[in-house]
Amino acid sequence: MADASNPGITPPRPHTRAEDVYALIVGCTLIVLGLLLLKTAGLVTAGTAGIALLLSYTVHLPVGLLFTLVNLPFFLFAARAMSRVFALKSFLVNILISLSSFVTARAIHIAWVHPAFAAVAGGTAxxxxxxxxARHGAGVGGTGVLALWLYRQRGWNAGLVSMAFDVVILTVSGLLLGAAGLIWSSCSVLAIHGILFTWHRPGRYTGY
Incomplete structure (x- = not known):
């Protein structure tokens, strides 16, 4: 049925549960593959993923497990500031990422990858x-939760908000990385936010 206020325009159809589940699986898979490429190249990246990668070079725990542990404090904020459904989905996403990282580490072995490719392909993934x-009401936690909250409450571009957080993360990580590593890590951040800046903003997407 067409929208009465906009004749000829069909209102968006809410996502089904099956579509939500499929999107969560696809999203987690892409994130895990991106983390694998960046880890292999010895790089860091945006948000809590970058923090988890940075810690993995010193703590020697799986990146997926560190990713979930870093995000735990943000789930309470998600439940209070966003919704319990969003917090639950985000928690499930982190569990899926942790499990997927465990499986991926035993299913794929990459001996070497050029940092330029890892930065662009990993960041894009x-x-x-x-x-x-995000399009199916979930997040990866951390600074992403804050960015999504500001996007929903004030319409601020999620890519730009996250970029501001990541400048701080890269500044701190730069103390432990060489110049080349910091440059390529910055490229991975740009790749991530290039995707979010282009497609995650008010009016760009009409689904729920």
Whole structure:
């Protein structure tokens, strides 16, 4: 049925549960593959994914597990500031990412990858994964939760808000990375936010 206020325009159809589940699986898979590429190249990236990667070089725990642990404090904020459904989906996403990282580490072995490819391909994969999750009412936690909250409450561009957080993360990580690593890591951040800036903004997407 056409929208009465906009004749000829069909209102968006809400996503089904099956579509939500599929999107969560796809999003988590893309994020895990992106993390694998960046980890292999010894890089970091945006948000809590970057924090988890940075910690993995010193703590020697799986990136997926560190990713979930870093995000735990943000779930309470998600439940209070967003919704319990969003918080639950985000929690499930982190569990899926942790489990997927465990499986991926035993299913795929990449001996070497050029940092330029890892930065662009890995960052793009993570960006598309975050976008898939966001469009179906979930997030990866951390700074992404804050960015999505500001996007919904004030209409602020999620890519630009997240970029501001990531400048701080890269500044801190730069103390432990060489110049080349910091440059390529910055490129991965740009790749992620290039995706979010292009497709995750008011008026760009009409689905729920």
């Amino acid at each position: 993570i960006g598309m994964g975050i976008l898939a999750l």
